Amino acid sequence: MGAKRLAYIETMRGLACLLLVSWHIVGERPTDGLHLALDHPLHQVGEFFLPLRMPLFSFISGFVFAAAMAEWGAARGVIATKARRLLLPLVCVGTLHFLLRSAAYGHDLHNIWKVYLTGYEHFWFLQATFLIMAALTIANVAMGGRALAAALVCMAIAVPLYPIEMNLDPNWFSITKVFYLAPFFLLGQIFRTAQVEQRIEALGPRRMWLLLGTGALIIGLVALRETGALGRGFALHSAPMLLLSLSLCTFFFALRWRNSWLAMIGPYSYAIYLFHVMFTAGFRFFEVNVVHEQSPYVIWALSMIVGVAGPIIVALALKRAPPVLETMLLGVRYARRPPPVVSAPGTARAPEH
Numbered sequence: 197m198g199a200k201r202l203a204y205i206e207t208m209r210g211l212a213c214l215l216l217v218s219w220h221i222v223g224e225r226p227t228d229g230l231h232l233a234l235d236h237p238l239h240q241v242g243e244f245f246l247p248l249r250m251p252l253f254s255f256i257s258g259f260v261f262a263a264a265m266a267e268w269g270a271a272r273g274v275i276a277t278k279a280r281r282l283l284l285p286l287v288c289v290g291t292l293h294f295l296l297r298s299a300a301y302g303h304d305l306h307n308i309w310k311v312y313l314t315g316y317e318h319f320w321f322l323q324a325t326f327l328i329m330a331a332l333t334i335a336n337v338a339m340g341g342r343a344l345a346a347a348l349v350c351m352a353i354a355v356p357l358y359p360i361e362m363n364l365d366p367n368w369f370s371i372t373k374v375f376y377l378a379p380f381f382l383l384g385q386i387f388r389t390a391q392v393e394q395r396i397e398a399l400g401p402r403r404m405w406l407l408l409g410t411g412a413l414i415i416g417l418v419a420l421r422e423t424g425a426l427g428r429g430f431a432l433h434s435a436p437m438l439l440l441s442l443s444l445c446t447f448f449f450a451l452r453w454r455n456s457w458l459a460m461i462g463p464y465s466y467a468i469y470l471f472h473v474m475f476t477a478g479f480r481f482f483e484v485n486v487v488h489e490q491s492p493y494v495i496w497a498l499s500m501i502v503g504v505a506g507p508i509i510v511a512l513a514l515k516r517a518p519p520v521l522e523t524m525l526l527g528v529r530y531a532r533r534p535p536p537v538v539s540a541p542g543t544a545r546a547p548e549h
Contacts, residue, residue, distance in 0.1 A: 203454040206462025209256055211448075213461055213468045215249040217503040218242060220318065221476050221496055229480075230492050238496055246432070247421075250321070251380040251441040252448065253469075257325055258384025259449075261332075262343065271337045278329045281527035282322045287312060288524045289470045290319045296474060300481060315370035318473060324373035328381050331374075344389040347382050354378035361433040379438060383445055396450050403450065410447045414440065461504060467511035467526060468504060475506030 219242045223229020232239050290311040298305055310316050315323065335346040358379055362372045387393065396403055417440040421430040430436050461468070479502045483495055514522040523530040 203459050204452040205256065205259070206459040207453055207455045208252060208448055208458075209462035209465040210455070210458030210460070212249065212252040212256065213465050213472075213504065214458070214500070215245050216253070216318075216469065217472045217476065217500060218496070219245075219249060220473055221480075221499045221503065230495060232492060236492070238492060247437055247441045248444045248448075250377065251445055253321070253465075254325070254377040254380040255384040255445040255449075258328075258381035259388045260384075261329055261381070262347075262385045262388030271333045274333045275330050277529075278326055280523070280529070282326045282329075283527075284523070285470055285525055285527045286319050286322045290316060293317065293319075293474060297477075300477075310366065314366040314368060315373060318469070320367070320370035320373050321377070321469070323370040324377050325381070327369065327371070327374050328378050332382070332385065344386065347385040347389060351379065351382040351386065354382055355438070358438050359433050359435055361431075376433070380441060380445060383442055387449060393449075396452075406450050407447065410443055410450065414443050414447060417443065461508075464508045464511050467507040470526070471507035471510055472503040476503040479503075 218238075221229055222232060222238045222242050226233055230238070234240075291308065294303075294308050294311050294316070295305075297303055311319065332346060332350055335350055336343050339346045339349070354375070357375045360375060362375070364372055367373070396406070399406065417436060420426055420436065421440070424430075426436060430440075476499045479499050480495070483498075511526065514525060519530055522528050
């Protein structure tokens with residue numbers, strides 16, 4: 197991935213991270229997070245970005261996964277690698293998250309199994325994404341390695357299933373979330389395998405017409421959503437919401453927006469996703485019991501800093517820790533680090549070539 201392309205993809209990652217951290221700080225319900233009423237501006241802003249937040253995360257995952265399939269080829273290797281990358285942190289970080297919550301709020305430990313087998317907290321994204329990757333990999337093998345054809349067939353299946361809202365209790369391995377994320381993941385896969393980024397680049401100045409057309413569609417859909425013209429037509433699992441989310445992903449991809457601050461956050465998106473709740477919840481516990489700050493805007497701003505900076509520090513610290521910790525907590529490939537070369541006093545170190 198070239199530097200220019202890296203910049204706009206990492207900018208999109210950084211934006212998705214900020215939206216996610218903000219949403220968990222505010223809370224989905226008045227009893228969560230900052231305990232704000234549903235009509236509070238911070239809560240309304242979070243609801244406004246609902247069509248972009250997780251769809252953008254999944255779109256980027258699909259875009260990156262396309263390259264992994266092209267490079268690895270063998271289905272067994274792809275699935276095993278993604279199991280390490282997604283499911284190992286699910287077990288390790290999910291367990292740590294559950295134990296910390298149990299210690300803070302006195303929860304019973306007998307439900308810890310739900311971390312691994314059901315949609316527990318924000319870790320549902322890992323389970324659902326793994327299932328999508330495994331299904332797409334198998335489809336790719338079944339179609340003779342034709343990745344684009346496999347993605348298009350899966351998209352043709354996923355789109356009609358999106359409006360079907362299933363409520364399972366328990367939600368085994370976040371299976372219902374697969375139907376929610378799949379269209380966005382597959383859109384990223386299609387864009388990468390069909391080389392849409394090169395096609396957009398080739399448009400030159402004409403790219404503005406693509407942005408204007410997609411932007412007009414988004415504005416029209418947002419207007420319908422905000423005015424309530426379609427009633428419950430803009431529920432999470434609805435055709436208009438799906439169209440809006442797909443349009444937003446397409447718009448930001450075609451925009452090729454590059455922001456140095458967001459691009460700096462982007463490479464740490466996985467660590468932020470895994471650890472941000474621990475830091476924001478810890479800060480909230482500290483604020484309630486020690487600081488007693490009353491302004492929700494001040495708490496939100498400070499929590500945003502803690503929720504983004506804390507996981508980045510963890511990721512950087514893991515680079516210096518024993519490699520097994522980075523593998524367990526971030527799912528990176530285990531690579532034993534060579535011991536440092538220590539020269540004896542008074543001896544010259546041989547030059548490196």
